[in-house]
Amino acid sequence: MTEKIDIGWNFESSYAHLPESMFTRIKPTPVRKPELIIYNEPVATTLGLNSTALHSKDGVQILAGNEVPKGTEPLAQAYAGHQFGHFTMLGDGRAVLLGEQITPQGERVDIQLKGAGRTPYSRGGDGRAGLGPMLREYIISEAMYSLGIPTTRSLSVVTTGETIIRETEQPGAILTRVAASHLRVGTFQYVAAWGTVEDLRSLADYTLQRHYPGAPMDENRYLFLLREVIGRQAELITKWQLVGFIHGVMNTDNMALSGETIDYGPCAFMDVYDPGTVFSSIDQQGRYAYGNQPGIASWNLARFAETLLPLLAEDQEQAIKLAEEEIADFKERSYHHWLTGMRAKLGIFNEEVEDVALIEDLLDLMQKYRADYTNTFRALSLEKLEENALFDAAEFTKWQELWQARLSRQQQSKEDSLQLMRNSNPAIIPRNHRVEEALQAAVQQEDYSVMERLLEALSNPYAYSPEQDEYSVLPEESARPYRTFCGT
Ligand SMILES: Nc1ncnc2c1ncn2[C@@H]1O[C@H](COP(=O)(O)OP(=O)(O)OP(=O)(O)O)[C@@H](O)[C@H]1O
Numbered sequence: 509m510t511e512k513i514d515i516g517w518n519f520e521s522s523y524a525h526l527p528e529s530m531f532t533r534i535k536p537t538p539v540r541k542p543e544l545i546i547y548n549e550p551v552a553t554t555l556g557l558n559s560t561a562l563h564s565k566d567g568v569q570i571l572a573g574n575e576v577p578k579g580t581e582p583l584a585q586a587y588a589g590h591q592f593g594h595f596t597m598l599g600d601g602r603a604v605l606l607g608e609q610i611t612p613q614g615e616r617v618d619i620q621l622k623g624a625g626r627t628p629y630s631r632g633g634d635g636r637a638g639l640g641p642m643l644r645e646y647i648i649s650e651a652m653y654s655l656g657i658p659t660t661r662s663l664s665v666v667t668t669g670e671t672i673i674r675e676t677e678q679p680g681a682i683l684t685r686v687a688a689s690h691l692r693v694g695t696f697q698y699v700a701a702w703g704t705v706e707d708l709r710s711l712a713d714y715t716l717q718r719h720y721p722g723a724p725m726d727e728n729r730y731l732f733l734l735r736e737v738i739g740r741q742a743e744l745i746t747k748w749q750l751v752g753f754i755h756g757v758m759n760t761d762n763m764a765l766s767g768e769t770i771d772y773g774p775c776a777f778m779d780v781y782d783p784g785t786v787f788s789s790i791d792q793q794g795r796y797a798y799g800n801q802p803g804i805a806s807w808n809l810a811r812f813a814e815t816l817l818p819l820l821a822e823d824q825e826q827a828i829k830l831a832e833e834e835i836a837d838f839k840e841r842s843y844h845h846w847l848t849g850m851r852a853k854l855g856i857f858n859e860e861v862e863d864v865a866l867i868e869d870l871l872d873l874m875q876k877y878r879a880d881y882t883n884t885f886r887a888l889s890l891e892k893l894e895e896n897a898l899f900d901a902a903e904f905t906k907w908q909e910l911w912q913a914r915l916s917r918q919q920q921s922k923e924d925s926l927q928l929m930r931n932s933n934p935a936i937i938p939r940n941h942r943v944e945e946a947l948q949a950a951v952q953q954e955d956y957s958v959m960e961r962l963l964e965a966l967s968n969p970y971a972y973s974p975e976q977d978e979y980s981v982l983p984e985e986s987a988r989p990y991r992t993f994c995g996t
């Protein structure tokens with residue numbers, strides 16, 4: 509198509525030059541009547557896109573997949589994955605990668621339409637997505653970005669003018685997702701299972717070039733890749749733990765090699781502190797519970813390491829030994845990040861061995877008295893301890909004395925500590941009942957104002973502004989336990 513107004517696309521398609529077995533060229537399936545529901549101006553600006561043009565009829569046609577921009581080579585990516593521990597062939601069953609936008613800053617980012625129709629990887633699915641789940645992905649991914657957590661982002665959501673059938677009929681929608689890339693642990697699993705070693709090498713070289721350009725040019729570069737991916741995941745998962753984010757479906761196909769959070773299906777934020785917290789209705793064994801996330805990440809990374817074995821050393825035993833050493837480091841690396849992060853949440857600048865006990869004691873008390881995770885740290889950061897079971901407990905008063913004594917053993921002032929705490933403890937998270945309320949208004953009443961207000965409040969979670977206060981109010985006990993459903 510010839511675009512009437514220049515949208516600002518600057519596409520390349522490096523992924524389309526990987527071995528043919530890794531993707532299928534396919535265009536999005538057109539939809540009946542696209543309408544733009546939400547649009548992310550700051551993301552558009554970073555991408556170098558013209559927002560006026562994207563809001564025009566022609567622009568919306570592109571966001572809906574009815575037209576593909578010039579210079580794109582759209583495709584669906586092949587991948588495999590361990591879903592709840594079981595290995596299976598997957599692939600983009602409802603997403604089409606338009607290509608890589610080269611931003612004005614020279615960055616290369618994937619532009620993908622999620623919900624864009626059937627592909628050869630759809631299995632029994634309809635290739636579509638619902639408005640509720642796509643708005644949910646938009647809200648939570650933007651919240652994660654503002655929390656300072658690496659994540660894919662959302663440029664827009666359009667409705668399709670068609671309905672989809674799930675448990676009930678729902679408006680269909682398409683999310684335009686922006687990602688450092690969509691390379692997943694599952695992409696490597698696919699090539700390792702069904703491709704040649706040369707395919708695997710091409711994929712590994714491609715991943716290095718895209719995400720880890722500092723790799724040495726000798727055979728150790730694949731070990732470097734493994735180490736760097738592990739390092740980014742150790743940071744990422746710890747950031748989730750520190751804010752109480754529960755991904756909900758940490759299958760290997762939902763672990764991105766860029767180190768970004770990807771696939772906001774049944775994810776949710778923990779309310780009451782409990783390592784066993786699970787929200788996803790399909791996670792009946794609690795495999796992806798809050799407290800299990802670091803262990804699962806390590807398990808997923810071991811699956812990644814296995815795919816790399818043919819590249820790590822000629823001798824398989826030697827390759828296994830090298831991989832095991834790297835995987836073993838994950839635990840230590842994530843623990844180190846966790847301890848640093850927890851110290852900051854408590855306003856602690858320097859290190860003392862006893863800090864571990866201080867942190868763990870507080871968490872134990874939070875669990876015992878069923879305290880809200882975010883609000884407890886928020887109250888400590890504000891020095892405003894409302895009446896509740898935790899703060900009223902004598903055990904807590906004792907803990908607080910130890911904590912205050914600990915703070916007085918560092919050079920920084922009380923004010924410095926409080927500042928560090930307010931920079932480390934969000935005053936607001938996308939609470940489940942507030943997200944639901946926003947989605948209900950949007951989907952059932954076409955009222956997008958509740959969502960827009962929520963997004964505004966979430967855009968600066970460390971502000972501690974008065975407008976954020978209402979978002980710390982907890983839901984009625986009857987609204988719990990909260991359940992999330994896979995956004996398919
Ligand atoms: N409605 C659908 N039609 C076809 N395939 C689907 C549908 N929903 C999910 N899938 C496919 O099922 C697999 C697992 O789904 P999952 O919920 O993890 O991913 P997703 O949310 O669709 O996509 P992503 O991981 O890209 O965010 C993926 O391969 C996905 O493409």
Ligand SMILES: [Mg+2]
Nearest residue numbers: 761762770771
């Ligand atoms: Mg997925």
